[in-house]
Amino acid sequence: MGNQFLRFFILIGLLVLQACSAQSHLVLDELETVTKESLKYYLYYPKDYFSSENEEFGLLLFLHGGGESGQKMEYIKHNGPPKLLAEGMQFPFLILAPQNPHAQKWWNTEAVAQLLDSVVDANRVDKKRIYLTGLSRGGSAAWEMATQYPDKFAAMAVVCGMAPLPYAHWINKKMPIWVFHGDQDDKIRVEESDGMVARLKEMGYDVQYTRYKGVGHNAWDRAYTTDSLYTWFAKQKQID
Structure with missing residues (x-):
């Protein structure tokens, strides 16, 4: 047994x-395996685009925050450059504004990069004048895209986004950066931007910082109505 x-x-x-x-x-x-992401987007053309057959234009990629994610496309017009466009403001470059289709998920930055490339290839875009900006969750995605695609953007502006410090080592040192944040932000604390800006300056990056006193998470209303932001973008061009 x-x-x-x-x-x-x-x-x-x-x-x-x-x-x-x-x-x-x-x-x-x-x-x-192959994964796909379906992205809806708005694409703005400056008024001179269709009157000039050969001229190339810059392009600003805008990534919205979590409040517009997974909503109707109309929600994108609530903040940032799309809001200004809806109010009648004109810009000297194209503006690409995709929507994150997931209410709770982070941006799929690889899908955004694919969309950006397809739009650039289908239009008269100067590849040396592609700009990047984002707010809140979109600001965090902007930092990520700057590390994943360091040679793609001529300049970047980030508004109240999370900013992991190791990213500083992977960002193109030739790309100018402008950071905005409110010092009373209770969603994404201002220390995120404080630390990243300090690290970038320490490493010799061209970075400027607008730190709003007494402003909470919504720093984007003030940041995106700063006229000098868009003249600053328009002056930037990648250096060979």
Whole structure:
């Protein structure tokens, strides 16, 4: 009886080992999957775009915050450059404003980069004058895009976004940066921008910082109505 039990235990052990071996083999196989993201977007053309057949224009990529994510497209017009466009403001460059389709998820920055490339290729865009900006969750995504695609943007403005300090080591040192944040922000604390700006300056980056006193999370109303922000963008061009 004891020997029968021992043989049964050994048999079970061999089966377990064989199963583990098979699972290990499956894990080591080379597998592949393809993921896709569907992005809706607004695209603004400056008034001179269609009257000039050969001129190339700059392009500003705007990434909205969490409040507009997963909502109707109309929500994008609530803040930032799209709001100013809806109010009749004119810009000297194209503006691309995609929507994050997920209410709770972060931006899919790879999908945004693919969209940006397709828009640039289909229009008369000067690839040396592509600008990046974002607010709140979109500001965090802007920092991420600056690290993932360091050679794509001529300038970047970030409004109250999370800013992981290690990103500073991967951002293109030739790209000018303008950071905005309210010192009473209770959603994304101002220390995020404080730390990143200090690190960038320490490393010799061209960065300027507007730190609003007494302003909470909504620093974007003041930041995006700063006229000098857009003249600053328009002056930037990538250096070879």
